[in-house]
Amino acid sequence: MNEQQEIACAVYKTAKRDGLYLYVKEQDDFSDVPDEVMKQFPKPEHVFDLELSADRPLARENVFKVIENLQTQGFHLQMPPKAESPIDTITLPDSLHG
Template sequence: MKKICSIYKSPRKEGMYLYVLKAEALGRVPEGLLTAFGAPRHAFDMILTPEKKLAREDIGKVLQNLETQGYHLQMPPPEDEYIEHLPEELLRMNDPV
């Protein structure tokens, strides 16, 4: 199953993205979700297949959500994940001298 998907970025929450089928655009996204998400900003389009790897999402779940509900909401990572990826130099800056 191959899907052409549009990905929108939330202006309200860093790391929050909305995946929709390009042909349907935002038509199946509930109004309440759009209100909470903020005015969607188109980030990019991509072709999704079951074999594709996504950096932060399970492709099977994304494809299933697109099929059943017409969208997939990617939430931002938990705060501690941000800290995991900080360069060691930044972490050492907080060490007492």
């Protein structure tokens, strides 16, 4: 991939699953997204538009993979982060137990 390459995309989230995001090439154009994926986004909520490029890394995704997926399949699906330990499994110091 050309280091200077940039690609615009729109990012959506779903109320159905926290941390699941869908990147598409154009806002409100889900024509390249398979029905199985769209079932997870019954009411896609637009989060923001983004200009992807090699010099702007993403927090949780490899920007090169996102660009490649947008170019080859027309969308990118960002899965939720791996489950972390729930807050109720954290042992609190005795001083915090009222």
